[in-house]
Amino acid sequence: MQDSKEILQHKGGESGLGVRISSDDNHHLTEKEYQLLLRPHRMRFFFLVFVQTGSLTYTVDMNKMDVSDNQLLFVLPNQIFTPPASAPSDSRYFKMGFDEKTLALLPETFAFLMTPDAGQKVQFDPEQGTRLVTIFQTLNKLLYSTAQVAPEIILAHLNVLLTEINCTYATSRPNLRAGNAKWSKYIAFKLAVENNLSAENSVQEVAQQLAVSTNRLYGIVKGFSGLSPKEFMIHRLMTEAGRRLRYSGTSVKEVAYELGFNDPDYFSRLFKKNTGRSISEFLSEK
Incomplete structure (x- = not known):
């Protein structure tokens, strides 16, 4: 399986931050990086x-x-991701990648990056969409400026971008609040599992x-x-x-053992009970 880790190793600008941004008119990617991203790969x-x-x-x-007009899709580390081979010529979009070290430098906690089970797409109204475009454009200029830009400036704009997304995401999900003690404990549970x-x-x-x-x-x-x-x-x-199973080429028995199951047959039964498909049925799907 391909790994996307190297994509952020060549960072934009001189900031030293793990941030990359591209748009429909400027990919800022080498041919090697572009070809890597076209194949299924584990996000790092x-x-x-x-869009x-x-x-x-x-x-x-x-x-x-x-993902269509004024919609945003977010993908998290460890998810398996495949982009479209090409984009329609009339599409206008921005793409951004940033690592966990960069996220840790920000002063806020963002619920939408912690709770993908609540949905990984966010719909914005036209006014909100216009604000996002402005922030993306500003970040694009800062990251690829020929002049040196202080990392703090880039982080400030990234924080504004993620705050805008987070507020819209949480509008229809009022229980996803960083100040909610139960929410904080739920995030801690997810991290412990991960x-x-x-x-x-x-x-x-x-x-x-x-x-x-436990109760x-x-x-x-x-x-x-x-x-x-x-x-x-x-x-x-x-x-x-x-x-x-789908992307690593590892056998069923090996995957079972890697994930802590002592009995591969029990693992196979549990997989079918959880997904509604046997492993062979799952692997035969395109």
């Missing part, structure tokens, strides 16, 4: 695409997503790590995701299993 950074006019279709974790992605990880261990009771953890996770903590953990494991 955050990625945004905002001002037109329509683009991306594949994220094997799900096709259409950092120990294994069938050997238990709800009791995660609850102990987060210093909450309280159940209420928090169920409230935000609609799943119990155990269901959430299994769903996340099966999502990762699907990624590896």
